[in-house]
Amino acid sequence: VESNIRRNIILLKTAFIYDNKNLIKVLEASANHFVISLKNLLRLYDVPVKEMSARDVLIKTADIIELDIQVFFLLFSIIDNPKFLKKGKLDINEIYYSYLEQIENIVSFVDKIDVNIKKIETIKKPNTTIKKNAKLSK
Numbered sequence: 528v529e530s531n532i533r534r535n536i537i538l539l540k541t542a543f544i545y546d547n548k549n550l551i552k553v554l555e556a557s558a559n560h561f562v563i564s565l566k567n568l569l570r571l572y573d574v575p576v577k578e579m580s581a582r583d584v585l586i587k588t589a590d591i592i593e594l595d596i597q598v599f600f601l602l603f604s605i606i607d608n609p610k611f612l613k614k615g616k617l618d619i620n621e622i623y624y625s626y627l628e629q630i631e632n633i634v635s636f637v638d639k640i641d642v643n644i645k646k647i648e649t650i651k652k653p654n655t656t657i658k659k660n661a662k663l664s665k
Contacts, residue, residue, distance in 0.1 A: 532630060566579070
């Protein structure tokens with residue numbers, strides 16, 4: 528999850544430098560990848576995400592992480608209707624920087640997550656038990 532979000536940040540910054548004219552498309556691609564990473568983050572917290580919309584994923588994530596989901600909702604509104612940007616007299620560069628800041632906050636949070644090793648050990652134990660029983664039966 529962390530490496531995917533960090534990769535997303537690098538691609539977002541690179542695209543901003545080299546493709547600033549298509550910033551809405553860049554942000555749309557980034558948001559799509561980012562929502563997938565958030566779904567995986569929610570899975571770590573045993574939140575079922577199979578049928579969740581992008582907006583629901585953000586709301587659930589905000590329950591776990593301090594997150595300004597309004598930036599994301601604004602971005603989704605612009606992606607759905609690019610004319611919304613002109614009507615609202617919004618600055619896409621400001622939205623970009625706010626979006627980037629939120630992603631960086633999430634990376635900081637994810638970086639501090641302690642993977643539950645007990646959960647992994649529980650999964651491995653039945654396999655070990657089966658091997659021991661197989662040896663005993665021989």
